[in-house]
Amino acid sequence: MSKKKLAFHKTNLIITGVAVLIIIIGFLLMSGPATTIEGFEPDIFSPRRIKVAPVVCLVGFALMIVGILYPDKTDSTKEQK
Numbered sequence: 001m002s003k004k005k006l007a008f009h010k011t012n013l014i015i016t017g018v019a020v021l022i023i024i025i026g027f028l029l030m031s032g033p034a035t036t037i038e039g040f041e042p043d044i045f046s047p048r049r050i051k052v053a054p055v056v057c058l059v060g061f062a063l064m065i066v067g068i069l070y071p072d073k074t075d076s077t078k079e080q081k
Helices: 010-030 047-069 073-080
Strands: none
Touching: 010 047
8 A cells, every 4th residue: 555645744733833833822822901992001012012012923924934844854865766
């Protein structure tokens, strides 16, 4: 029985899974109370929401690209034999 050749291997899936978790954490860091008609919420300008969370999301998206493009080491060794 022949094996199907998949686009992503176990390593790719692990890296992209970690990247998705990092992106979710970044979006959770961005969340918080919003300014309403009743009053202004100064927390919308906190360093966590303005600086830290976007950087965390950016790291997650960069790791997603790495996870997609990461080569499978076992394929190259099988082709050489």
